[in-house]
Amino acid sequence: MSLQSDFGPGAARERIHNSVEVDLEGRFMLASGAEHPCRIVAMSTGEMLFSTPVRPRLGEKVIVYIAELGRFEGGVSRHEGEGFAIGLKLTEMKHRKLAEQLVWFANRDVLDLPENRRHKRIVPMLQWTIVRLSNGKEKTAKINDISLSGVSVEVNARPLVGGRVMVGSKAAKVVRLVDGGFVAEFEEPFAEGELDERIRL
Structure with missing residues (x-):
């Protein structure tokens, strides 16, 4: 799969954005x-394409929450098949973050990513935490998403890939640097049932 898949026949003429197939639950x-x-x-x-029997009117504002990716909003751009699409309104930072996440979705079946997403990701209600780097310095960080096995954070720091950090009270190994932060894998993953949106690191 590549980022050059499309929503449907002829749709490439209407949009300049590349799309990727996903399978995510949302509300x-x-x-x-x-x-x-x-x-x-x-x-x-x-854009975002929904599979749902609900048919909102064209142009209607829609707010969507996806556990793995967070909150988005936009207007209904068209009806298509058993669903509809919305045009997304993104800040520059969220645009960059989503682009990185879509690259991961597009390539997860062919890349041997060290932080291979074995578990469902959630966005915690309390996103702020403290990251302690290997040199002992502490930085305030924002949790983008968290799973049983790892976490993605926004933080003003560039730790070494492979280095050990503390994200809140959890020890982790940095597996990838991203624009504005890093992705880390926990040394001791959470057990099934221990993790939900109320988690505090």
């Missing part, structure tokens, strides 16, 4: 306040 809220479950089946940094 979306319409302008009326009604909430519905859905599956997100394709994404780019410009």
Whole structure:
């Protein structure tokens, strides 16, 4: 799979953004306040395609929450098959972050990524924590997402890949640097059932 897949026949003529197939559970809220479950089946940094029997009107504002990726919003751009698409409104930072995540989704089946996402990722309610680097310095950090096996954080630091850090009270090994932070794998993963949105590191 590559980032040059598309949502449907002829769609490439309408969008300049590359898309990638995904299979993610989510919930979306319409302008009326009604909430519905859905599956997100394709994404780019410009659009998101939903699989759902709900048919909101074109242009209607939609807010969607995906446990692995967080909160997004946008307007309904079209109806397609058994669902609809929204055009995403992203800040520059969130645009870069989503682009990195989509690269991972696109290549997860062919790349031997050291932080291979074996477990579902969540975005905790309390995202702020302290990162202690191998040199003893401490930095305030924001948790982008966390799983049983690892964590992605935004922090003003560039630790060495392979280096040991403390993310809150959890010891971890840095496996990849990203723009504005790093991804680390826990030395002792959480057990099944220990992790939910209320977790505090």
